Every structure is written in structure tokens, then in C-alpha cells.
Amino acid sequence: MREESMISKGNSLNLLDAFELILESDxxxxxxGFIHPSQFVTLNKEATSSLKHEDANFWSRDHKxxxxxxxxxxxxxxxxxxxxxxxxxxxxxxxxxxxxxxxSNLESEAMKHSKALLLLSCDFGTAWNFRKLIVSKKQKxxxxxxxxxxxxxxxxYSPKSEKAWCHRRWVIKMIAGKCSTLQDIAGxxxxxxxxxxxxxxxxxxxxxxxxxxxxxxTTEQVLHELKKSRNWxxxxxxxxxxxxxxxxxxxxxxxxxxxxxxxxxxxxxNEIYQIWQExxxxxxxxxKRYVGREALWLHxxxxxxxxIRHFTTTLGDTSNYRACKSSINxxxxxxxxxxxxxxxxxxxxxxxxxEDFQAQTxxxxxxxxxxxxxxxxxxGIELPEKPNHGSLETMLNMACPERSFLWDILTRITGxxxxxxxxxxx
Amino acid sequence: xxxxxxxxxxxxILSVEKRKDSFExxxxxxxxxxxxxxxxxxxxxxxxxxxxxxNEVIQxxxxxxxxxGGFAGNIGHDPHLLYTLSAVQVLALxxxxxxxxxDKVANYISGLQNEDGSFSGDEWGEVDSRFSYLAICCLxxxxxxxxxxxxxxxxxxxxxxxxxxxxxxxxxxxxxAGQIFCCVGALAITGSLHHVDKDLLGWWLCERQVKxxxxxxxxxxxxxxxxxxxxxxxxxxxxxxxxxxxxxxVKFILNCQDTExxxxxxxxxxxxxxxxxxxxxxxxxxxxYPGLKAIxxxxxxxxxxVNRIFFQK
Numbered sequence: 001m002r003e004e005s006m007i008s009k010g011n012s013l014n015l016l017d018a019f020e021l022i023l024e025s026d027x028x029x030x031x032x033g034f035i036h037p038s039q040f041v042t043l044n045k046e047a048t049s050s051l052k053h054e055d056a057n058f059w060s061r062d063h064k065x066x067x068x069x070x071x072x073x074x075x076x077x078x079x080x081x082x083x084x085x086x087x088x089x090x091x092x093x094x095x096x097x098x099x100x101x102x103x104s105n106l107e108s109e110a111m112k113h114s115k116a117l118l119l120l121s122c123d124f125g126t127a128w129n130f131r132k133l134i135v136s137k138k139q140k141x142x143x144x145x146x147x148x149x150x151x152x153x154x155x156x157y158s159p160k161s162e163k164a165w166c167h168r169r170w171v172i173k174m175i176a177g178k179c180s181t182l183q184d185i186a187g188x189x190x191x192x193x194x195x196x197x198x199x200x201x202x203x204x205x206x207x208x209x210x211x212x213x214x215x216x217x218t219t220e221q222v223l224h225e226l227k228k229s230r231n232w233x234x235x236x237x238x239x240x241x242x243x244x245x246x247x248x249x250x251x252x253x254x255x256x257x258x259x260x261x262x263x264x265x266x267x268x269x270n271e272i273y274q275i276w277q278e279x280x281x282x283x284x285x286x287x288k289r290y291v292g293r294e295a296l297w298l299h300x301x302x303x304x305x306x307x308i309r310h311f312t313t314t315l316g317d318t319s320n321y322r323a324c325k326s327s328i329n330x331x332x333x334x335x336x337x338x339x340x341x342x343x344x345x346x347x348x349x350x351x352x353x354x355e356d357f358q359a360q361t362x363x364x365x366x367x368x369x370x371x372x373x374x375x376x377x378x379x380g381i382e383l384p385e386k387p388n389h390g391s392l393e394t395m396l397n398m399a400c401p402e403r404s405f406l407w408d409i410l411t412r413i414t415g416x417x418x419x420x421x422x423x424x425x426x
Numbered sequence: 427x428x429x430x431x432x433x434x435x436x437x438x439i440l441s442v443e444k445r446k447d448s449f450e451x452x453x454x455x456x457x458x459x460x461x462x463x464x465x466x467x468x469x470x471x472x473x474x475x476x477x478x479x480x481n482e483v484i485q486x487x488x489x490x491x492x493x494x495g496g497f498a499g500n501i502g503h504d505p506h507l508l509y510t511l512s513a514v515q516v517l518a519l520x521x522x523x524x525x526x527x528x529d530k531v532a533n534y535i536s537g538l539q540n541e542d543g544s545f546s547g548d549e550w551g552e553v554d555s556r557f558s559y560l561a562i563c564c565l566x567x568x569x570x571x572x573x574x575x576x577x578x579x580x581x582x583x584x585x586x587x588x589x590x591x592x593x594x595x596x597x598x599x600x601x602x603a604g605q606i607f608c609c610v611g612a613l614a615i616t617g618s619l620h621h622v623d624k625d626l627l628g629w630w631l632c633e634r635q636v637k638x639x640x641x642x643x644x645x646x647x648x649x650x651x652x653x654x655x656x657x658x659x660x661x662x663x664x665x666x667x668x669x670x671x672x673x674x675x676v677k678f679i680l681n682c683q684d685t686e687x688x689x690x691x692x693x694x695x696x697x698x699x700x701x702x703x704x705x706x707x708x709x710x711x712x713x714x715y716p717g718l719k720a721i722x723x724x725x726x727x728x729x730x731x732v733n734r735i736f737f738q739k
Contacts, residue, residue: 069449072449073447073448073449073452076449076452076453077452084502088502120453121453121456123456123457124456125456125499125503125504125506125548126456126498126502126503126504129504129548129550132550166552169552170550170551170552173551202644202646202647204600204602204644207600208594208595208599208600211594211596211598211599211600212596212599214598215598238646239646240600240644240645240646241600241644244600244601245600247589248598251598252598293646294633294645294646295645295646298590298645301589301590302589302590305589306589366633370629373625373629374626377625377626402671403632404668404669404671405628405629405632405666405668405669405670408669409625409629
């Protein structure tokens with residue numbers, strides 16, 4: 001029994017050695033995956049260049065690495081034990097002077113094992129932390145950039161790895177002050193997210209990373225991103241994250257615009273008005289082309305509400321409050337008429353009962369109700385007229401009789417309007 | 427529709443710990459502390475916490491404490507707020523908070539608060555509104571909220587609010603039901619729910635219910651049992667839970683059970699795990715399913731445990 005376990009331990013160590021040797025011999029590996037050993041044969045047939053490594057456990061060629069699912073358990077155990085042992089040694093002796101080379105040897109051992117471990121267990125925080133510790137001690141740009149490569153490699157097999165994305169943000173923050181190419185990095189990061197989002201749909205972590213990057217971008221980059229991501233969004237209309245990314249970019253543009261208005265460095269709304277108008281038109285076209293997509297209608301809620309807030313309330317100045325109000329109301333009135341027209345045109349359920357058309361009817365009805373509620377809740381914006389309870393009710397009845405909360409809201413909106421009307425009459 | 431197979435779930439949870447034979451089970455050992463919280467809270471909700479030796483668990487938890495005061499996910503690993511809250515929650519389940527040096531843990535947590543009121547998850551500085559919840563919930567359980575700057579923490583969370591009424595990881599981040607639970611929970615514990623637009627957020631959360639009765643965490647996603655907890659607890663905290671169809675949700679969760687071997691999965695017919703087993707049972711508890719202990723939507727602990735923490739002495 002004891003002999004058997006020693007043999008298997010020895011095998012695991014050989015396995016780890018072989019794995020680490022492959023990683024060392026090709027530092028440019030950019031993709032790793034776990035595959036069933038039977039798939040190795042298929043890989044060999046497809047590959048074009050000469051084989052870099054092949055045995056029953058690993059396969060590597062063209063900077064791609066495959067690990068057999070048969071060896072994952074022993075390989076993981078060996079990598080974890082080796083790493084945990086190495087860091088405990090390092091913690092005990094790591095503060096020795098470097099003269100002996102002993103400390104630096106311990107350090108490179110632990111770095112080597114941490115890499116092997118992270119390629120098997122993507123969220124092993126202690127291994128990521130150790131790498132941060134070593135790299136921040138050395139403060140060399142090249143080493144920081146190596147960390148970006150490693151985390152990209154981890155993301156190639158685990159695109160949702162929270163710790164791998166977090167490691168990238170840490171690296172970027174570390175080099176932010178030292179590196180003149182920060183904007184380049186932000187641009188490249190954004191491309192990486194797009195590449196990963198293509199393979200891993202609705203990846204919250206990836207898109208969250210892209211949203212985080214926005215604060216590191218120049219105004220030109222933000223505009224460029226808005227232009228670039230439009231194509232992708234048009235091809236992935238169910239990916240809410242991409243539309244949220246556009247929201248983030250547009251809010252940043254709006255923010256800068258408002259600063260300029262305050263500073264007096266600009267007094268025109270044209271450019272930003274145009275951005276919103278284009279987005280509204282494009283969104284409408286998508287809504288009509290891709291029937292019943294929730295993300296498109298939610299994006300429209302954002303676009304319309306901010307349109308109403310920014311382009312109908314900033315008309316006129318406060319000294320001319322009354323005149324301003326009436327023009328607001330007029331502005332909202334026209335805007336809402338157009339939206340109602342769009343919603344009505346999307347509410348016709350054809351004879352067949354395709355789910356998509358039912359969904360479209362529901363989203364258009366809830367869209368109108370949502371917008372009506374937001375306007376009636378906003379201070380300083382009054383509904384142009386009492387919403388037609390009857391027609392909203394008919395729409396909801398047709399679209400989603402089971403969503404009880406909407407009835408609750410509808411009753412409250414019309415109740416509130418009745419109160420306002422009463423007050424005005426007094 | 428079947429019923430909740432309580433005994434099988436208890437058996438399943440007790441068996442999870444013993445499984446060391448697959449890559450999938452071993453590779454998650456770095457978050458064993460979270461696993462302990464999910465498994466043990468489920469047992470308590472089912473009224474079966476005495477099915478295992480509490481001393482053994484407590485000894486192991488204390489071995490995971492770092493000299494900084496924070497807890498790691500397992501012995502020898504680095505500490506993080508994620509595991510610190512789980513450790514404190516499990517000790518609370520067993521009524522063993524007295525084994526802790528509460529000030530030491532509280533110092534670790536308050537040391538992670540940043541100038542803008544946000545919290546880092548550990549010394550390496552990643553910021554996330556989830557970490558604000560972990561810190562606030564943990565300090566609340568330890569009666570040490572005065573150790574942090576509550577006002578700044580609340581303002582930071584409020585800055586993560588979106589136009590749709592939801593909350594993201596950081597200001598400008600996409601709304602996600604899990605993040606929303608964290609932000610609403612933190613605001614509830616600190617008495618700051620006035621920062622939430624309840625109708626607007628309630629609306630967004632109710633739209634997470636799909637035809638099958640299950641809840642998703644974001645638009646266009648498939649339903650998943652774990653959102654039964656995140657969406658429901660948020661709806662309860664903002665007093666809008668009557669807006670969803672509870673019966674359909676109960677059915678959806680019950681359909682995700684493995685009625686033969688116990689455990690609950692993300693969706694019907696998928697493989698079970700302890701994470702979804704906890705969220706399924708906790709969701710049913712919020713839905714007042716008969717025979718389950720009630721759970722507190724903000725502290726994510728059984729109500730009797732929370733009452734013991736705040737009203738005893």
C-alpha cells in the first residue's frame with residue numbers, strides 16, 4: 001500500500017516536471033485547454049506545423065497547449081503541493097540576503113509552480129497574490145507585462161476567471177504612472193475583451209473589465225470605442241453587457257460635455273445631440289429587425305430617459321422658467337408620441353403564436369409604461385397629459401397579464417396624475 | 427410537483443466533504459470556507475445542524491485565521507473578506523462567536539476601507555461593491571460597525587447605482603442581481619435604504635422572472651436557482667416581493683432537486699452542487715416553504731441566529 005502511493009507520488013512529480021518543462025520551453029503559449037485523450041489524434045491531423053511536444057498527457061504545437069483530462073487530478077495535486085511547499089520555504093527564508101542565491105532560487109521555484117497551478121486552477125488567489133508580491137518587489141516593466149500574458153493565457157481556458165481579470169487590473173494600476181503607453185494598453189485590453197466575449201457569450205467579468213477601462217481612456221478613445229463596439233453589438237443583440245458598455249461610454253461623453261457647458265468652453269449641444277439621435281435611430285432599426293430582444297428594449301429605456309432629461313430640460317434658462325416648462329412639455333409630448341408610435345407598431349401579434357412576437361409586444365408595452373413612470377416620478381418634468389389608462393391597460397392585458405407588479409404601478413401612476421390634475425384645478 | 431426531499435439533501439451535504447476523488451471537487455479547495463458556510467447554513471435551515479461535529483469545524487476555521495485577523499478559504503491560503511465573512515457566519519451558526527478576538531477581525535476589515543469609502547477585498551486592492559457588503563455584514567455581526575466610516579461606505583455604494591435602478595461592481599458597472607443583493611443588503615444593515623429607488627429597482631428585479639418561474643440574474647440570461655436568493659432577498663428588503671409569482675418560483679426550485687441522491691442544481695436536470703443547494707433552500711425559506719427555518723435577507727443567516735446576535739445579552 002505504502003509502496004503504491006509512493007509510486008503514484010513519483011509519477012505525479014514526473015508529470016509536473018514534464019508540464020513545467022513545456023511551459024518553460026515555449027514562453028509564447030497563448031492558449032491552453034483540457035481535452036479528452038482521444039481528441040489528441042484529431043488535433044494531430046489538423047495541425048500544420050511540426051509537433052513541439054506530444055505524449056499521452058500533453059500536446060503542444062503552434063503555441064497551443066492541450067492537457068489530457070486523464071491527468072488533471074494528479075497534476076493539480078502535484079502542482080498545488082509543490083507551490084504550497086515553495087511559498088512556505090520562501091516565507092521562512094525569503095528575507096535572507098540574495099548573495100547566496102538561495103532566496104532567489106526559492107523565489108523562481110515558487111513562481112514556476114504558481115504558473116503551473118494557475119493553469120489548472122484559475123482562481124487560486126494565493127498563487128496570484130504571490131506573483132503580485134514578487135513582481136512588485138522587482139518593479140520591472142517587462143515583468144509586469146509578463147503577468148498580462150499569463151492572465152491572458154489563463155483566460156483562454158477560463159474566460160470568466162474573476163482572479164485573472166483582477167490580476168490584469170492590478171498590473172495596469174501598477175504601471176499606470178510609469179508607462180507612457182497606458183493608452184495603448186487600454187486599447188489592447190479592450191480588444192482582448194472583445195476577442196474573449198466572442199467565444200464566451202454574456203461574460204459579465206469580461207465586460208466589467210472593459211467598463212473599468214473607460215476611466216483610463218482619452219476622449220478620442222471613448223468615441224472610437226463607441227464607433228467600434230456598434231458593429232459587434234449589432235451582431236450580438238442579446239448580449240446586454242455590450243449595450244451596457246455603450247451606456248457607460250455615452251455617459252462618459254455626456255459627463256465631459258456637461259463639464260464643458262459649465263466651464264463655458266462650449267455652448268452647443270449639436271455633437272452630443274447627434275450621438276443620441278443616431279443611437280436611438282439605430283436601436284429602433286435593430287428592434288424592428290430582431291423581434292423580441294429584451295436587451296434592445298432596455299437599452300432604449302436608457303436612451304429615451306436621458307434624452308428627455310438632457311435635451312428637453314436644458315432648453316431655455318431658469319429665469320424663463322414658465323416658458324421653459326411649456327417648451328419641455330411640448331418637447332416631451334412630441335418625443336412620447338414618437339415612442340408610442342414605435343410601441344404600437346411593435347404590438348401587433350400575428351395569427352401564428354411565435355414566442356418572439358409575444359415577447360416584442362410585452363417589451364414594447366412595458367417600455368412605454370416604464371418611461372411614463374420615470375417621467376411622472378421626476379421632479380420638474382410633468383407629463384404632457386394624463387396617460388391614457390385605458391390604452392395602457394389594453395396593451396398590458398394583451399402583452400403580459402401575468403405580470404402583476406405592472407398593474408400595481410399603472411394604478412399608482414394614474415392615481416398620481418389625478419392628484420396633480422385636482423391641484424391644478426384648485 | 428414533488429416536495430423538498432429534506433433527508434436526501436442532508437445526506438448529500440454531509441457527503442460533499444468526503445469526496446476527494448475528482449478534479450472538479452478538489453480544484454475548489456481554495457474556497458472551502460464558502461463551501462462550509464453554504465453547506466452548514468443549509469443544514470441549519472433544514473433543522474439538521476447537529477448532524478455533524480461542531481468542534482471539528484470550529485477548530486478548522488480557527489486554523490484558517492491569518493495573523494492579520496482575516497480568514498483564508500483554507501489552511502495555508504491568503505486571507506480575503508470573502509472568507510472572513512463566511513468564517514464569522516459559520517461561527518455565528520454554532521453560537522461560537524466568543525472564540526474570536528472580535529477587535530482583531532474588525533481591525534482587519536476596517537483596515538481595508540479606502541479613502542472614498544469603498545472596500546478592497548484584501549491587501550492587493552481590488553475594489554468591488556460586494557466587498558462593501560462583506561465588510562458591513564461582518565462588522566454588524568461582530569457589533570463593530572463603529573470601527574468603519576459608515577457614511578462614506580454608504581455613499582460609495584450609492585455611487586454604484588445605475589439608471590435602471592440596479593447596482594454594479596464599481597461606479598458605471600453593469601447591474602447584476604448578485605451585486606444588487608450586496609448593495610441592498612449593505613444599505614439595509616446600515617439603515618440607508620433611502621438611497622434605493624424601490625419601484626425602479628423592484629421593476630428590474632421582477633423582470634428577472636422568466637416563463638418557467640425561475641429567476642435570471644441579468645436580461646436575456648437563463649434562469650438559475652442561485653438568483654432565487656439574490657433577487658428574492660433584495661425584493662424583500664425593498665418591500666416589493668409581492669410583485670413576483672411565488673408559486674411558480676417554488677415549483678422551479680423544487681424541479682431542480684436531485685430527488686434520488688439529494689442536492690439542488692442551477693436548472694432542472696443539471697448536476698447538483700452545494701452552492702445551488704444552499705441558494706435553493708434559502709430561496710424556499712424566503713418563500714416560507716413549510717418546515718424550513720426563516721432566513722434573514724440581509725445577514726444571510728437563520729433569523730433565530732440573527733436574533734441571538736442582536737437581542738441576547
